[in-house]
Amino acid sequence: MLREGILPTTVTFNTMIHMCGNNGRMEEVASLMRKMEGLQCHPDTRTYNILISLHAKHDNIEMAATYFKIMKDASLEPDAVTYRTLLYAFSIRNMVSEAEKLILEMDKKDLQIDEFTQSALTRMYLEAGMVEMSWSWFQRFHLAGKMSSECYSANIDAYGERGHISEAERAFNCCSEGKRLTVLEFNVMIKAYGISKKYNEACYLFDSMEKHGLSPDKCSYSSLIQMLAGADLPLKAASYVREMKEAGLVDDCIPYCAVISSFVKVGQLEMAVSLFDEMIVFGIKPDVVVYGVLINAFADMGSVKDATKYLVEMRNSGLEANAVIYTSLIKLYTKVGYLREAQETYKMLQSFEEGLDVYSSNCMIDLYSERSMVKQAEEIFEHLKKKGNANEFSYAMMLCMYRRNGMFKEAIQNARKMKELGLLTDLLSYNNVLGLCASDGRYKEALATYKEMLSSAIQPDDSTFKSLGIVLLKCGVPKEAISKLESMRKKDPQSGVQEWTSALSSVIGVLDTDSPDSKDA
Template identity: 60%
Template sequence: MLKQGVAPTTVTFNTMINICGNHGQLEEVSLLVRKMEELRCSPNTRTYNILISLYAKHDDIGMATKYFEIMKEACLEPDLVSYRTLLYAYSIRKMVGEAEELVKEMDERRLEIDQYTQSALTRMYIKAGMLDQSLLWFLRFHVAGNMTSECYAASIDAYGEHGHTLEAEKVFIWSQKQKNLSVLEFNVMIKAYGIGKCYEKACQLFDSMEQHGVVADRCSYTSLIQILTTSDQPHMAKPYLKKMQEAGLVSDCIPYCVVICSFAKLGQLEMAEDIYWEMIRHGVQPDVIVYSILINVFSDAGRVKEAISYVDEMKKAGLPGNTVIYNSLIKLYAKIDNLEKAQEAYKLLQLSEEGPNVYSSNCMIDLYVKQSMVGQAKQIFDTLKKNGGANEFTFAMMLCLYKKIERFDEAIQIAKQIRKLGPLTELSYNNVLDLYAIAGRPKEAIETFKEMVRASIQVNDCSLRSLGNLLLRYGVSRLAVGKLEALVKKDASNGLQEWMLALSSVLEVDDYDHD
């Protein structure tokens, strides 16, 4: 345009500034402003409004303020857009002083403050901890009598979201004096009661809607049901779910799902099932999340028959599984030692984007350990180690596998790796102790035994039997071992000390023999 000798107009520059700014090209914006000066193309109010908006959007509130002042210096009067844009920018940054100065200017010029700006400043005062000022600000518009339902709802929501339930109640009560009371005010007040953990009040308010001539909508029901289920009160949510269904407001399985999930979380599986079958009776199709909840909770409870029945129901519905389902299935099949089915689910997990989690991988290792399938177990073990997911339980199972098939050198290497994980649990200590005893490694066995006694870690019966066999191997009589076993049951503290002495004597003989 410039090459062809055509002078850009202010409108052209405004368009270019807006386009560049919206693409984050603020340097280009500065060049365009300078070019306007060079060409003596005077910016207008819209130019400055665009600049104020762009810099506020890119969090440069200083430049936004600067252009507001430049506009006034250029004898251009800021319009409603100018004030509203900058007021909103100040409000979300809790710049109370600056915002109040702008409001003062607007009042002097008798410019109307719209409901969005009013709500934004209410939130500003609330976030700044100035509750009294926020109420005074609200009352200014309430007393004027020109507030909409949306504006009342926004103010109630602002207080409710920040846990100021009493203030939210005040605004709600004031809103009732208006003739245009709508479902919006009720919905945000119910939400506020939920945040404030005033569950009974939330229910009472919902129940009072009809008296006020207000009909509950989908949001009213879902909000209350969500509040009650997340607070572990699915019994209270259940009748509202029924009312929602009767009102024809259930369009999907989500309301049923949250109630099922809440009952499942509390271990009330029969109630969870009742909600499921109620959903089916009403022709609402469960989704994969509903099935994953039921499969998982019944798997955890060891109720294999019910868990598998929901797997079958899901397949009948033609729903694809997901990682949650596959992990639950592996957990389920591991409990009933069904290696084949577990392998099928694990392969599907491996093909998924997320991949198997540590728990599922450990379940598979456990199944392979029971079948003495070393190669398959080691493959998963190595993958977990490589990914940094192997935990103490993973190592313990591999130790048990190598110990079971008497590959003691590999088992001892695993034992050394377990020690590097940090403080051992009772399970790992006993596994390591049992290994050293079975492998005929008295020195390591007694060192581990001493550590356990010092750390007050209980030595289990399996480990004591293995230690007893170790003593027998080194010539201690069965009678003496029997006395040690009886003593530790009668007096654990003294009994363990006697075991220590007996093992130490064996160790001295062993060291002497090796010398």
């Protein structure tokens, strides 16, 4: 583009810088700047505006601010575009003092802030915890009277998203005084009520749209249905789905799916199924997600028959099961103890990119360990470890399997590895490890584990003290003394736990070895 013999003008450079920058070729932008300098071709205000906006877009705010300074040093007058670009960039990064400095300059030059930047200011002040300040800016714009629906909505949304519901309401009311409301303001206000868990208000506002001569659009319905479903109010949500259907605004199964999954969540599976049936009657095609919801629901119930029914139905309608569905099936087969089916499903999962995750692998370990199929369980466990995916569940299940099969050495190694990797975090895991230590005669290790448990603020339970009681008993503490410790703990858990700790410390603290028959202690 830069041909020899023809001197490119500033305008040409501006165009090229703009093009390169928009394509992300920032090195070329820098090289063009150097060429400009070499040719003594002077950048103008527009050149700097482009540079500031490009660097802001590429998240290099320092460079954007630097060009602003260079521009002024070159005695070029920043214009409304310059200020708007930089002020917006500062606002969305919550750079309050930098933004305020610019605003001051703009006021001096009598330059107006555009409404898009204004809503960014509202957000910035809210993020900074300066609610009053944000409100005074909102008012300044509101009183100037040139706000659009988009701007009012952006402000209502800014307040609503952060739970400032009364400011959102005030902004909404300001809007209704100044101009005719549109669906947009209603939608963000409904969303605001949802975020503040004011579901009745949301419904009431939605229902009042008609009185304002407005019809709710797809977004109004979707957000209301979504919020009600998420708030465990599926019955209410269902009535709006029906209304939405009546209005001809349902074109996929997503709103139905939200409500169906809400019914499942609150345990009303029959309602979920009947809404699903209703959806089919209306000719809305179910997709793999909504099938997934039902299959998972029946998997949780251990109902192979129903889960399979929906799986078959899904396949018959030409949909392929995905990794999520196979994971639900593995959960189901683990629950009911169908090893062969689980193995087959696990094999199917291998063909997926996300494929074999910890969850499904742990299900397989669970199945194998219940059957004492040590080798098979180990194989999966090794695979998990190799990929760095083995988690607390994986380790705990392996530990239990080893223990059940009398493989104490392996069990202890596992327990130690768990601690080492920081995977011992849950009460159940601690209890597993303590139970193991107690039955394997590792009293010092039991005490250390118990102390670790207390210091990581895990509340011990009855099962914890059952194992510790065995430890004390094996150390020669009489049964009566142990029962006394337990009744003390039942009466006053706090001091009871302390009594247990000192009893264990005094008995075990004097031992000089742990498990005399082991050499790896």
